Amino acid sequence: MEVLILIILAILILFGEMFFEVNYPRITEVNFNTNKLPQGTSLKILQVSDVHGEDFTTNLLNQIKLKEPDIIVITGDLIDRNTSNFNNAYKLVEELIMVTPHVFFVSGNHEWDNDRNVDFLLGLKKRHVLILNNSNTTVGIKNTSINICGVDDFHTDHSDLGLAAKGINNKFFTVLLSHSPGIVEEKYLLGDLVLSGHTHGGQVRFPLIGGIVAPGQGLFPKLQKGIYNLEHGKKLYIDSGLGTSALPIRFLNRSQVSLITIKGSSSVH
Template sequence: MGRKVKVASVLSGVFICMAAIGKVMYDTNVFKRKEKHITHKKIPENSRLRMLQLSDLHNKVFGRSNKKLLQTIEEAEADMVVITGDLVDRNTRQWTQVFSLIERIVSVYQHVFYVTGNHEWDHPLTHPFLEGLKERRVTVLRNEHTALQINDSLSINVVGIDDVNSNREKVGQAFDGVDEQLYTILLSHSPDFVNEYKDQPADLILSGHTHGGKVKIPFVGSLVAPGQGLLPEYDHGMYRIGYNQLLYVDRGLGTSVVHVRFFNQSQISLIEVTHRD
């Protein structure tokens, strides 16, 4: 009887290990499209704003030539694409794959915005990489903003800052002259922005960097996130930061250093903003 119990225990342990490995492989290599809907009084009636956010790719490729990822991006029918840093890893040797992805994206979407992450600044060829993005018609926002006309009734501000964790941000410069009457989106690779800067006129802050907390334990939450350490406060999802200001942290697509995700599937995000009285 005791031997049967031991065998059953061993088999149960093997099954649990295999299931955990399978979950890690799935969450790390199969992405999903996360959809969020929010409202704001600055969005005119009968108007909507659709933003597709990509973050923390780290030069990862999903399948042959990113076919599935590109299909998902194209089917989103967004008004704009925002890339919130770490397109490449600090150790990326060549950019052929990521530039090919960017070229396909800009062939579909007129408005593609990008801000730097910490891995771009850790890379020895930061500036040639940024120039390569500009040459491919990506709007690189480095501590600056631009006004964007979505349709006849909707104009917005898009503000972008260089990575906070790399001490490259110039927030005052980025917001200088922003029309606060318009709906304003801030692109900041790291959500740590909200701890360091208060009362900035951004209605929605889009960030990444955390990789969703890398590993999530049911009933406990995320274990660790870059810049926030153990049990991070802002690991992924939507947060209210003061009066009428929201922070959205995307889980991201790729991995770095420890190349695993667990109960924390890779994703891209489609965020829709509509009118609120």
């Protein structure tokens, strides 16, 4: 009987942990330094990824507002491939655009797989979200400028780095938004910092092993979550996302958004 009680308690604790990690997102903070921004300048970029049409707005938005991000980027899969009602996604972006007018979006594989993709993107545009579909823009903020570039989904073969880089001024710090981190396989990678999602951090993780599976990478993926050093001093950061796919579970991998602070180190500007 005692063994049975312990088993039941262990199962309850396990399910409670998974429920918490899916439904109570946190803000993960990371910092990067660059000599392309003036010394003493800090830009805060909030990254939202892989929402999959879920509703996380109430508690999460209160946390986001307190952080006062300068720029918000949404790195794909804001909806699921089966999402037919876009209200949750639209409600989220309407709240985000009130935090800062600088809100950018790139499509993920689920947007491309959704039959109403065109309608959804039109709704984002109407809500003043700038969609970077293999394109770029320069944002002037805090007496400096940075480039925000976006590629369409690499995983579904819609990315075009050459087009995304057209007309870019490389003297400015450049952030590349790509839903899939697989974009770093490209020979001529654009950007000083690549922000991606798609992997869900493996969704289910175990100590010493890490993520079990990620889309496009299979079992024990190489690119899971967090910071990766690339060639020529470039960095990749993968946000493990808010939502889930396949199964609505997470383990040792709490749902999140990321607050990325870019700190300037240059004394000549």
